[in-house]
Amino acid sequence: MHAAVVTRFHEPLTIEERAIPSPGPGQILVRLETCGLCHTDIHAINGDWPVKPQLPFVPGHEGVGIVERLGAGVTSRTIGQRVALPWLGHACGECRYCIDGRENLCERQYNTGYAVDGGYAEYAVADARFAAPVPDGVDPLDAAPLTCAGVTTYAAVKAARVVPGERVAVFGVGGLGHLAVQYARLVGAQVVAVDVTEEKLELAVDLGADHVVNAADVDPAQAIRHLGGADVAVVLAVAPGVVEQAFASLNRGGRLVLVSLPAGGELTVPVFDTVLKGISIIGSIVGTRQDLAEVFALHAAGRTRVVAERRDIAGVNDAVHEVLAGSVAARLVFVYDAPTPSVDSATGTGASAVAG
Secondary structure (H helix, E strand, O other): OEEEEEOOOOOOOEEEEOOEOOOOOOEEEEEEEEEEEOHHHHHHHHOOOOOOOOOOEOOOOOEEEEEEEEOOOOOOOOOOOEEEEOOEEEOOOOOHHHHOOOHHHOOOOEEEOOOEOOOOEOEEEEEHHHOEEOOOOOOHHHHHHHHHHHHHHHHHHHHOOOOOOOEEEEEOOOOOHHHHHHHHHHOOOEEEEEEOOHHHHHHHHHOOOOEEEEOOOOOHHHHHHHOOOEEEEEEOOOOOOHHHHHHHOEEEEEEEEEOOOOOOOOOOOOHHHHHHOOOEEEEOOOOOHHHHHHHHHHHHOOOOOOOEEEEOHHHHHHHHHHHHHOOOOOEEEEEOOOOOOOOEOOOOOOHHHHOO
């Protein structure tokens, strides 16, 4: 099979021919159809965060594909079923966080495309319990961004406990932000979309934003306060200064929801204003399996729209540059054609034998 592999941090990925992996106990083998390119993948590729992936590795945590083989003991998934491979690739199921429904905070979790090889390949293995079923009628091109961008922003809006009629400011309209605008609308919020490009702001309006602010032209905090202030500010952008702008836009009792993870990012807030105004600062990290099921259900019901552009995995490095340049309207998604015949690591047979 073909796979895009990180062999060194801060260097281009290489396209390698690898053996098709074989699922172990509790795992499934998935033939990938699509995989989205998330900014987190770029952080992984560059080794930006304190805990770095072990080299070499295959990135990608928005993979969607068809189950082709079941490992020993797997009864929850079936061959031929379409599943998604999210960032939360595994959680222990026993700790206090798993038990009370916060499995995304499990300290023994591992993450797809970071701790284990992900979806920048024609095949991947996954923990069957965390490979999320994709409902019939949800196109794999749409399902890929929903697997991370969707569940992440959906969980962020839930964490903010938005009340209908409140004003929600979404800082950063792109792969995540274009979905955040829609989820905030679905819970009855007035939505203010903030970005630095007119094309993305036009997209936000098309998706239902009530107001837009071009932060390249005006002070976004001042502009939002002129509209009446934000009750919730969801930070999805990684540019310096955005968190401070979002904080300054908040009304009394406002909630600052931090989602993006800028390299080396630190947060400084004025304690006096935070206390006297009753500001809450919330960190929101992806979502649970239940959150993802709800995201897929909303999309299957026609309540959301995914904006995505197709790319070939052979051009993975060009795609990364596109994202870093900010020239992508929303999400880039790698689309796989028929898988390349390769040697199966367990049986020595080709891909056609794996497919049965």
